[in-house]
Amino acid sequence: MTIQAILQHYWQHNIFRPLQEEIIQSVLLGNDTLALLPTGGGKSVCFQVPALAKEGICIVISPLIALMKDQVENLQAKGIEAISIVSGMSKREVDVALDNCIYGNIKFLYLSPERLLSELVQERIRYMKVNLFAVDEAHCISQWGYDFRPPYLHIADLRQIHPEVPILALTATATADVREDIQQKLLFKQPNVFTKSFERKNISYVVQQHENKMQRLLDVVKGVKGSGIVYAGSRKETFEIAQVLNQHGYNADYYHAGLEAEQRSKKQESWKSSKTRIMVATNAFGMGIDKPDVRFVIHKDVPQSLEAYYQEAGRAGRDEQKAYAVLLYNQSDRFKLERKFELAFPTVEEIKQVYHNLGNYFQLAYGSGAGISLEFDIGNFCSKYKYDVIKTLNCLKFLERNEYVSFTESVFLPSRFRFQVMNEELYNFQIQNAAWDSFIKTLLRSYAGAFDNYVHIREFDLAQRMNTSVQQVIEGLNFLQQMELLNYLPQTDKPQLTFISPRQDVKQVMIDKRYIEQRKQIFRQKMDAVFHYAEARHCRSRMLLTYFDETNTHKCGVCDVCLDEKRDANASDTTDLITNEIVRWLSVDPHTLDTLVNNIAAGTEKERITVIRTLLDAGKIKTDGERFYL
Known part of the structure; x- marks a missing residue:
């Protein structure tokens, strides 16, 4: 099929959005390509279409677990074979998934960058017929970026495994320095950048300076009709602001990563379908959500960088109709961000102490633990060792940079199972154990493919089909696992901590102090850029465009x-x-x-x-x- 036919068949669109076709053609010609498309610009189509046009599998690296999950589900709904491998999956589960990528019909394998650190994953990729490496959120590879992720540096290792396979790097936000750095770090054979202007003519950028932010927020919600997002700085605030909005007659809900996965999904769906008008959320909300008719995005608290602000504000007005991006700002915001700056850069000794106590917390012997993923209750850890949560999270980032541990917040993995025996052996068990015949038949009827793959299940649905309780279903699955007939993995929604290397004595732990100072300098520059944007009296759109190295711009006329x-x-x-x-x-x-x-x-x-x-x-x-x- 031609790329136009693929677009029509799977997406029901007759034409590509601006720049999509040029990017796809560049990839099909085998060129390493960096694509900068604004939020809502259709980045996923840029790698999904060429991957479908070529024989083989596309490997997608993304740091966003929720986004990976959404994209895999969307592809599967279109009849396209896709799977993801994330932290928290068992070794056997990963093994089966990788086998299916080598011997099955999988077209898309989504990986978190941490998974690339695994020798098992790298070795199995060697045997896959890869047609494209797609790197989403590519700014994470750059030390000059606002969201640098050290595991991203290992993506270049894939070039040694499949040197002829092109790389497509995608991001919504990147300055000139970051663009250059991305291409260098990914070992581009030659520079090749496709950039769409960062200008959003339909968005009116507004900064409102006032001590009473809640009143200003209510004024905006009253004055602008339609759907909206309010970004708040903490989980507690999301609940409180939603409560005030509802008290004033505005239909609002709240969202943050600490909620149960099912709860988050319901809230998100209610907002997407416009049953809920306003979603008050932390920055955990919005990734991968393509709701075109968002009329306003309000930031109650100042963001840490203009990249983050542009990306979040850009969720407004994707239908190209008039929309507003409002930043509520006062002098206390400067103080709060300065405080965050202090907590973001712990000392080398503080980082080493956190590492030492992680080993004690999980009762790991020295020299053990390499490659294992553990559920990590960071609140409990900080309470036990009297640590500040924010500072501890930043300690983990620097430990990640030096490849001691990897931390992933709130990974939701649904319950899943896979039969461990062949059909005949299972049938013999049913004959010899008649009491289990009905239970096993329901499993077989409900979930196809469980002999070859791990399949997702819902214990509640099974309980309804079997006319029994959820607890009895769980007990039944656990019993069949004890009989070694299947492998059952209950759902989890806990943060995951992975020990990348064996636990070491704290004296052997090496932390790069110069790197910490470098990150500190970059953070300061980005923080100052935010203050300038909020406090200066220049065209807001022009300031954002200048920040992203767009010169010769004109005043927007609407900020x-x-x-x-x-x-x-x-x-x-x-x-x-x-x-x-x-x-x-x-x-x-x-x-x-x-x-x-x-x-x-x-x-x-x-x-x-x-x-x-x-x-x-x-x-x-x-x-x-x-x-x-x-």
Whole structure:
């Protein structure tokens, strides 16, 4: 099929969005390609279409577990074979998935970058017929980026395994330095960048400076009709703001990564279908959600970088209709961000101490633990060792950079199972154990393919089909696992900590102090750029475009600064018109205030009186107490 036929067949679109076709053609020609498309610009189509057009499998590297899950489900719904391998999956489960990529009909394998650190994964990729490596959120590979992820540096290892396979790197936000760095780190054979302008003409960027942010937020929600997102700085705040909005009659809900996966899914679906008007969320919300009719995005708290702000604000107005991106800002935001800056850069000793206590927390012997993933309750860990949670998270980032551990927040893995025996052996068990015949038949009827793959199950659905309780279903699955007939993995929604290398004595732990100082400098520059954007009185769109190295830009005409300038210019013109009329009327005869105000055509009554007072104060007109004259 041609790429146009593939687009029509799977996506029911007749034409590509701007730049998509050029990017796809570049990939099909075997070129390493960096594609910069704004949020909502259709990045996934840029690798999915060429991968479907070629024989073999496409390997997609993405740090966003929820986005991987959504894309895999969307591809499967289209009849396209796709799977993902993330932290928290058992070794056997990973083994089966990789086998299916080598010997089966899988077209897309989604991997978290941490998984590339595994020798098992790298070795099995060697035997796959790979047609493309797609790197999503590619800015994560750059040390100059706002969201640097050390495991991304290992993506280049894939070039040694399949040197002829092209790489397509995709991101929504990247400065010139980051673009260059991405291509260097991914060992591009030659520079090749496709960039769509970062300009969003339909979005009005607004910064409102006020001490009472909640009142300002209510004003925006009242003034702008339609669906919206409010980004808050903490999980607690999402609940509190949603509560206030509901109390004022606005249909709102809250969302954060700490909620149960099923709860998050229901809330997200309710908002996407416009049953919920406003979603109040942490930055965990929005990735991969293509809701076109979002009319406003409000940031109650200042973001840590303009990249993050642009990406989140860009979720407004994807239908190209008028939309608003509002940042609520006051001087306390500067203090809060400075405090975050302090917590973001722990000392080398603090990092080493956290590493040591992680080993004790999981009771790992020195020299053991390499490659294992463990459920990690960071709240409990910090409580036990009297640590600040934010600082601990940042310690984990630096331990990740030095490849001691890898931390993934809130990985949701649904329950799944796979038969461990062949059909005949299972049938013999059913004959010899009649009491289990009905249970096993329900499993077989409900889930096809469980002899070859791990399949996702819902214990609640099984309980309904079997007319029994969820607990009895779980007990039944556990019993069949004890009989070695199947392998059952219950669902989990816990953060995962993976020990990349064996536990070491803290004296042997090497932390790069120079790297910490470098990250500190980059963080400071990005923080200062946010303050400049919030506090300067220049066209907001122009400031964002300049930040992303777009030069020779023009004023947008629709941000708060541009609108203020227009109002000031109009006010000056109105004053001139009123002044000219006053002079004309008084040059003929003196007039009372009432007759003078009523005779003037320009401006409002209030504006006319203001100009009369100004002219009087300046001595340009006079009064005897009753009438005005020149």
